[in-house]
Amino acid sequence: MNTYSISIRPFGVHAILIEWPNEVAEDILNDILKFTQFILEQKLKNENWEIVPAYNSVTLIHRDKPIAFDSFKQQLLDWYGEEKTIVAKERFLWRLPVCYDLEFGIDLEEVSGRLGLGIEEIIKLHTAHAYTVFGIGFLPGFMYLGGLPKALEIPRKSHPRPKVIKGSVGLAAKQTGVYPQESPGGWNIIGNCSVPMFDPQKKEPCFISVGDKVQFYPIERAEYDLHKIEGEVGIYKIEKTKIDA
Amino acid sequence: MLKLLKSGLFTTIQDGGRYGYLNKGVPVAGYMDTFSAKKVNMLLENKEDAAVLEITMTGPTLLFEEETFISLGGAQFSATLNNKPVPYYKVVKIEKGDILSYGKLEKGFRSYLGIKNGFQSPEVLGSRSFFLSITQKNHCKDGDTLAYKPYTSFAPKISELKVDSFLDETVLKVTPGPEYGLLTDKQLESLFVHEFSISNENNRMAYQLEEKILGHEISMLTSATLPGTVQLTPIGKLIILMKDGQTTGGYPRILQLSDKAISILAQKKFGDLISFKLT
Secondary structure, three states, X not given: OOOOOOEEEEOOOOEEEEEOOOOOXXXXXXXXXXXXXXXXXXXXXXXOOEEXXXXXXXXXEOOXXXXXXXXXXXXXXXXXXXXXXXXXXXXXXXXXXXXXXXXOOOOHHHHHHHHOOOHHHHHHHHHOOOEEEEXXXXXXXXXXXXXXXXXXXXXXXXXXXXXXXXXXXXXXXXXXXXXXXXXXXXXXEEEEEOOOOOOOOOOOOOOOOXXXXXXXXXXXXXXXXXXXXXXXHOOOOOEXXXXXX | OEEEEEOOOOOEEEOOOOOOOHHHOOOOOOOOOHHHHHHHHHHOOOOOOOOEEEEEOOOOEEEEOOOXXXXXXXXXXXXXXXXXXXXXXXXXXXXXXXEEEXXXXXXXXXXXXEEOOOOOOOOEOOEOOOOEOOEOOOOOOOOOEEOOOOOOOOOOOOOEXXXXXXXXXXXXXXXXXXOHHHOOHHHHHHHHHOOEEEEEEEOOOEEEEOOOOOOOOOOOOOEEOXXXXXXXXXXXXXXXXXXXXXXXXXXXXXXXXXXXXXXXXHOOOOOOEEEEEEO
């Protein structure tokens, strides 16, 4: 059941890179996730493999032992051609609250001017779509989200800020995302998400997985403060619904 | 407890690193110079990934509050125990109240202090390795204490190890990275003919090199990066990701360092020279 033409390349002795056609497409991402799940569950079970899926690629890493590239490549190609019977992992649409107050949305006015859109319109556009998580990286819990409306595309700031606060929601080129921790950053900040994207104290520190979807919804400042308090005492519940992949 | 009377420039706890969270963007972390850190653990008959103290450039002054056994490895400092010189790669008995002072850095950049059974600082996501936003601390401060289990007797199988010092090595063995094939002949020539010097932008996340090669206009989708991945920026800057490096990136990954090359590079500081050798 060969869906795409895939290419396999060595990436040092501990890793191997599998690439799908060079496109940002949900069908490709779904094929990557399905194949990765298939080999991890049925072919490489009980081996210490780690995987990093992102956009059109997945990297398989085995830190403890070197990979025999040629034979493993052939094996992966054979497995890709096999009929795959797996029960796809559950995937979720997460609803994430964002406070777009100017106190958080420090670039909202500038973005509004440059895009020629009113602030209300920007919020409406930003919250109207569910975004697909095409990758997690750059910082622990940082999501690469795809599907930003064209009208919200804006270049990153010419001078990155030395400090962007945790939870900041930003726009840059074709991307939108949430800073999971304080960090330097060059994105245009339009709001702040009240839900922590990464909590190292939890066994599963990042509730979102690659392949999930995220939709933002606007909240008032009072609600934001309430979420923060609920989060601190551990009673805040994030809204999620199951989606069919 | 081990008390850090003076913490030194950048002293951290490091072990074998974090497994299983790369897909959530959590870097591997762990000791930068795996080769040296594993040797001190071996001498102490610890697990090879037991937590050690990683000491960078300016060493700490340490007070041991309980008996134990230690071993020093990696970058050479003129270290003294109660004012007497301490040998490297040798099991040393520690008495309550002993003071270890790291003196001057003589060779290399990162030194390792192994302790019998490893340091017992809290584990977060399966590792004790310091990493800001995961562990509470980024590095030790003056007056900090680190937990260890006291040991009164230990008869090591080998009490001293002759380690081939690689601290003077400058050649980094590399294999082609995923985007190696996109390099032009001119870029390849500059990569393998010239030496490069370490810029002042060097830390546990990445080492940047001072000299640039020709840039490029390659645009690629974000994809995984590893410790030892050499990235080429559009203006021709070379960035070598290290143990705390980000797990994904959007710059072409032109080379990949061997495990040993990562250890060699971890011992380099601002101004040191390196060269790449394709294997």
